[in-house]
Amino acid sequence: MAETPCEVWFYHLERTGLDQALPELLEKTLQRGWRAIVRSSARERIDHLDGWLWSYRDESFLPHAPAEEPQPERQPILLTTGMDNPNHADALFLVDGAQPGELAGYSRCIVLFDGADEAQLRNARTLWTEVKAKGLPASYWKQQSRGWEKQA
Numbered sequence: 001m002a003e004t005p006c007e008v009w010f011y012h013l014e015r016t017g018l019d020q021a022l023p024e025l026l027e028k029t030l031q032r033g034w035r036a037i038v039r040s041s042a043r044e045r046i047d048h049l050d051g052w053l054w055s056y057r058d059e060s061f062l063p064h065a066p067a068e069e070p071q072p073e074r075q076p077i078l079l080t081t082g083m084d085n086p087n088h089a090d091a092l093f094l095v096d097g098a099q100p101g102e103l104a105g106y107s108r109c110i111v112l113f114d115g116a117d118e119a120q121l122r123n124a125r126t127l128w129t130e131v132k133a134k135g136l137p138a139s140y141w142k143q144q145s146r147g148w149e150k151q152a
Contacts, residue, residue: 006092006103008131008138010124014115015143018095021112022049023056025093026077030062034090034107036077038064039098046079053077097123103136 013021022038029036040046046066053062064077072078072086083101085092090107094100097120100109111127113120131138140152 003104004107005136006106006109008100008103008109008111008127008136010111010113010128010138010140011148012115012124012140012142013112015145018112018114019052019056021143022093022095023053023062025110025112026053026062029091030076032090035075035087036091036093037085037087037089038077038079038093038095039083040079040081040096041098042096043081045096046081049079053079096120100127 011021011025026036026038038046038049040049050064050066053064055061062077063075064079065072065075067078067080067082067086069075073088075087078087078089081098083099085105088105092100092103092106092109094109094111097113100111103109111124113124115121128138128140138152139150141148142151
């Protein structure tokens with residue numbers, strides 16, 4: 001039986017920043033029973049998210065660790081700049097223009113990009129073209145006043 005191709009979802013951040021959008025999407029990922037990797041091109045972002053995901057909301061936290069911590073394979077959410085998948089994540093979140101690398105083994109890749117950042121917009125457009133050229137299913141989600149709406 002052929003493996004189901006990874007779906008690539010592009011999330012265009014316009015109304016909130018990454019700090020508001022990412023925890024909500026990670027919560028939904030864990031509710032599905034999935035594991036996640038958050039990949040950034042910037043080490044500083046990993047350090048920031050490591051603290052933020054413990055404290056973004058008073059009544060809850062998201063269980064996670066940076067990839068350098070012991071036993072990364074046990075983490076529900078792994079924060080990394082690396083290209084591997086040690087926790088066998090179902091979902092790959094790309095932030096700060098991080099590249100997807102090999103998507104086989106992931107069910108979904110979520111590309112989060114800031115609509116006010118020209119470099120992130122260019123990167124997302126390039127990645128969209130590459131994903132479509134590979135024949136992977138792709139969709140584009142835009143932030144509206146009532147939440148995320150699928151645009152394409």
